[in-house]
Amino acid sequence: MNMSDKCKTHVDSCRFCWMCHHICPIGNATGHERSTPRARALGISLVNRGAIGLEEIMDNIYECAGCGACVHDCVTGWDPVMFTKEVRLQAALEDKLPAYINAMVDHCLDEGNAYGKTVLCETLSAKIAEHKEKTDTLLYLGADARYMACKQAVKAIRVLEKAGLAFTVLADELPSGAQLDFLIGAADETKQQMLANAKVMDGFKTVIVYDPTDAKVMKRTYKEYGVETTAAVQTYTAALAALVKDGKLVGKKADKTVVYQDPYQLARDLEETEEARAVIAEFATLHELHLNRGETVWAGNILMAQYMPEVMKKVAARRLSNVKSIGECAVVTACVSEYTALKSVEQSEIEVLSLEDLILGE
Ligand code: SF4
Ligand code: SF4
Known part of the structure; x- marks a missing residue:
């Protein structure tokens, strides 16, 4: 498998030890040794040595949530999230993604969300329409809220209304690139989605990001991938805290x-x-x-x-x-x-x- 020297170092340096074993939420839920970060590193190491094929570890590669608990706890500083993401990218490049992942990638590219949804619920559509006027502040809802939890998306808008904030919500919000980044890492398609979204964000002074997954990507991953925006990106929680502090909420x-x-x-x-x-x-x-x-x-x-x-x-x-x-x-x-x-x-x-x-x- 084609893997960067940096990732190879992390995979080979991981001691497959027990130090992060107990904190992996997936390993703890399944009870399977194979779900733990150390087992994932071992599997990648076996692929790198030609002992097994990449396709044999792909289900396991997609068991990782990328939550970073193992990275946080690894006292020797190795990064299972980084090498897991790179294996996903490599599998995409080698056309070895599991079919269920391929389907979600296709949806991200075709419909802009991993679920293949194209229609918002009526209540959310109506609420978004109330905020179609251009202002300095964009509320970015994200795919999960818009398509899979629309009641929460409506409530997120209502909270900002309660605080008296003037803000815009886009009916045709572009994907942030977060879902593609999870599925296939730093692929060209991921960066293209991020660039397109950053261009829209440039039209606003501030972008309040409702979903922490999108906020993490916009505030951190965009910079890592060289995607720039002139907008100030603020998490929804930070925006609410500021409104509380100012006595508006x-x-x-x-x-x-x-x-x-x-x-x-x-x-x-x-x-x-x-x-x-x-x-x-x-x-x-x-x-x-x-x-x-x-x-x-x-x-x-x-x-x-x-x-x-x-x-x-x-x-x-x-x-x-x-x-x-x-x-x-x-x-x-x-x-x-x-x-x-x-x-x-x-x-x-x-x-x-x-x-x-x-x-x-x-
Ligand atoms: S990532 Fe660190 S703590 Fe986890 S198995 Fe590897 S060396 Fe041990
Ligand atoms: S990042 Fe992945 S391997 Fe590490 S603790 Fe989270 S789910 Fe487990």
């Missing part, structure tokens, strides 16, 4: 105690942990999960539920059990995808809320 503190589920994209990739907490503290009493901020445990997402739904439910159920284990009964998320994953678990003991649910009291 004022709450009646509910008689409710919650814990906060840090999205890894904010906590680890963007090192943003306090903004959502400042917002929550305005509307509820905040307690902490044992594994919080940079130590957060990912709670699942919508995209991977398309091809491993049962594992995603187990990932989410495990995170809910973390909430229950400390005697808490409500968790607030700031990621629409994690919110959807947590909501998909059939249970009644833990209340799952988005930041918008908390702010709007719904």
Whole structure:
């Protein structure tokens, strides 16, 4: 397999040890040794040595969520996310992607989202139409919210309305490139999507990004891939925290105690942990999960539920059990995808809320 020297070094230097074994949310959900980062490195190493074919490890390569818990915990500084992404790119170039991944890549290229959706729900379309006028500020909703969680997208808009902010929402929002980046890494097609979206963003002074996955890509990956934008990119959580601080988003503190589920994209990739907490503290009493901020445990997402739904439910159920284990009964998320994953678990003991649910009291 054609792999950069940097990635080969990381694969060969990974000691296949136990240090990050216990913190992988996928490995913990499946209980399979093969799902752990060390097993993935071992598999790639075997392909690099010609012992097995690339196609033999591809399902395993797509079991990784890219949550970065292993990178965070690797005391020797090796990066399983980096080498996993590079293998995805190489598999795409060698036409060795699994069929279920190929289908999602095709949807990203043809319809602009991995789900192949083309129509928004009526309520969201109507709400977006209320914000079609050009302003200095763009609210970027992202594919998951627009096509898979439209009620949350509507609420995200309503929260900014409640704060009296003037903002635009695009009916024909372009893909950020985040889904393609997950599926095939730094391919030309990924960069083309990012460049096209950055050009649209240039038309605004500020872009508030609702989904942390898109925010991470726009604030970090665009720079890594040489994609520039003149717009100031702000996470939705940072925007809400600023509105709270300025007295524009004022709450009646509910008689409710919650814990906060840090999205890894904010906590680890963007090192943003306090903004959502400042917002929550305005509307509820905040307690902490044992594994919080940079130590957060990912709670699942919508995209991977398309091809491993049962594992995603187990990932989410495990995170809910973390909430229950400390005697808490409500968790607030700031990621629409994690919110959807947590909501998909059939249970009644833990209340799952988005930041918008908390702010709007719904
Ligand atoms: S990434 Fe680091 S902690 Fe994880 S198995 Fe490799 S060397 Fe060990
Ligand atoms: S990035 Fe997350 S899902 Fe992937 S191997 Fe590391 S801990 Fe597991």
